[in-house]
Amino acid sequence: MSRQAYRAALLHMLEDPTRAPAAEACAYHPDGLLVVEDGHVAAFGAHADLAPTLGADVAVTELPGRLITPGFVDAHVHYPQVDVIAAWGAQLLDWLVTHTFPAEQAFADRAHADAVAEVFLDQLLANGTTSALAFCTVHKASADALFEVALKRNMRLIAGKVLMDRGAPAGLTDTVETGRADTEALIRAWRGRGRLGYAVTPRFAVTSSDAQLAMAGEIAAAHPDVLVHTHMSENPDEIARVAELFPQARDYLDVYDRFGLVGPRSVFAHCVHSGEDALRRLAGAGASAAFCPSSNLLLGSGLFNLKQACRCGVNTALGTDVGGGGSFSLIHMMGEAYKVGQLRGDNLDPLHAFYLATLAGARALHIDDRVGNLAPGKEADFVVLDLAATPLLARRTRGARTLAETLFVLAILADDRAVERTYLMGELTHARDAP
Structure with a gap:
């Protein structure tokens, strides 16, 4: 030994x-x-x-x-956005169109995905991050590339191919059928290999049809050990767009709930504008929120109410949200979270911040029996x-x-x-x- x-x-x-x-x-x-x-x-x-x-x-x-x-445990990060970190722009929806979607189209090329995956994991490790929950792109090969590199490094990583069948440029959308086939194939190929896990990953409600969200819920139900990873209530314009697309839904959370995507293994990035009722329903479902202070500030999305989320019982962890976020460092995110609290009139205790970057993240990813x-x-x-x-x-x-x-x-x-x-x-x- x-x-x-x-x-x-x-x-x-x-x-x-x-x-x-x-x-x-x-x-x-x-x-x-x-x-x-x-x-x-x-x-x-x-x-x-x-x-x-x-x-x-x-x-x-x-x-x-x-x-x-x-x-450290990063509860929300985008590996395909390495090359748009620190990109000047407007707010979320414009930033996606101007910077993110063009960058993600390049991941149709497996060699490009391989190269970025190496850089991405280099950056995580250089900043002390040893576990992460990551978005890939709509391309199956982007997930294959990231899983392969993480397996080689023996890193505890959970990721998923993005599901996105509308509201994006050609080359960045799938269909209900191809999204299902690719997701099922990736789960079979990578889940449980080494220290890897899978997350069913609809980008957000704006870019998935009812049929695709229903399919995502079906896959999550069929594989109870996978996570669900998506965005919610990040930006006012995004929230308004969701209300237009899903007029029968009670609120943004209800959109996901209707399709079986809200449960103990669900991680919702941002939740900046989620009210007390939604937060209490999140907590009741056992779901987690990923607090991404750097990107919320850089994209002008708003100030997450950590105190309210904790009062409502929501397990909350820190995410870098690279490339919307401006750093791979969860130490830096602890400082950014403090600043957000100051602007809200709250005072974040340093031990609480450290918890958010370690054990809380492991709990959100359901790996706290192994790390955290x-x-x-x-x-x-x-x-x-x-x-x-x-x-x-x-x-x-x-x-x-x-x-x-x-x-x-x-x-x-x-x-x-x-x-x-x-x-x-x-x-x-x-x-x-x-x-």
């Missing part, structure tokens, strides 16, 4: 800190020891307690000034954060008086330079200083 130990400060979440006292919600060891055996966590705790239990043959990697955390924290027995996906990655970051973290202050400083000042190493199942997959 392969056994390795890492000595550094350790932090992970055990529960939602809005629902449990801080002492019960997180475990923090300023001088800790993480022990990894055969790709899984063997022990997580104080160095003084665990060091005497190590055999003489166990190598200990000393990481002073570092913080080890679980790998570093409890013994879980897969050893973890990140080594350098608290002195830049002179300013070093100065501020050195003066931090509490764990919460350290996390907040990271959320505001850190970037990918703070991610010194990323591990997947105990194997080093990204090193900041490597050639």
Whole structure:
């Protein structure tokens, strides 16, 4: 058996800190020891307690000034939009037409999809993200390309071919029949291979007919282990368009509910303008919301009411929403979420932000029995954060008086330079200083 130990400060979440006292919600060891055996966590705790239990043959990697955390979980991201990140534009619907749809048409070429998939996963790992829920394009080959690269890297990834049979240019639409055939084929080919999962992925109600949404619901019912991943209530113009297309629906959520797409394994990106009634129905169904603060700001979509979502009982996680979002970093998203809260008159606790980027995401993706924290027995996906990655970051973290202050400083000042190493199942997959 392969056994390795890492000595550094350790932090992970055990529960939602809005629902449990801080002492019960997180475990923090300023001088800790993480022990990894055969790709899984063997022990997580104080160095003084665990060091005497190590055999003489166990190598200990000393990481002073570092913080080890679980790998981050991105609850909503678009791999085909790597090349439109930081694209200047108007709001959502115009941005899709101007930037996203042209970029996604290129994924008809498998070689292009392969190349972008490599870059996409490089960026996730460089930013400490070890699990993600990703959109592909309408092309089956785009999903094949991403799954193949993720399998090669042994990454825990859930993705799906987009379903879109209207409201998009030629070359970016499928049909009910081809969408069903491609989705079923992808589920057979990739679900459960390595650490991969599948998500039935209608883009949003604007671009799927009633018949296609019904088909998506049928596939989700036939495969209870897959997720449903789509967008909802992101932008006022989008919401108005949905109301025009589905005049009999009570609201945006009801559109999906009518077709069997709202349940415990459903992840709805954005929900910026979802009211209290819709949020309570989401919570009642056990569905999750992906809060994407960067893209909501950059596209002018609005300010997600995190406090309301939590009060209504909705499991909420953080998503980068690249390329609408401006960064692959979930550390950066923690800072952006704080800013959104400030504009709403709310104050996001740094521990809550950290929960949203780790365990909450794992819960949304239904992989929290495997990842999301570093409890013994879980897969050893973890990140080594350098608290002195830049002179300013070093100065501020050195003066931090509490764990919460350290996390907040990271959320505001850190970037990918703070991610010194990323591990997947105990194997080093990204090193900041490597050639």
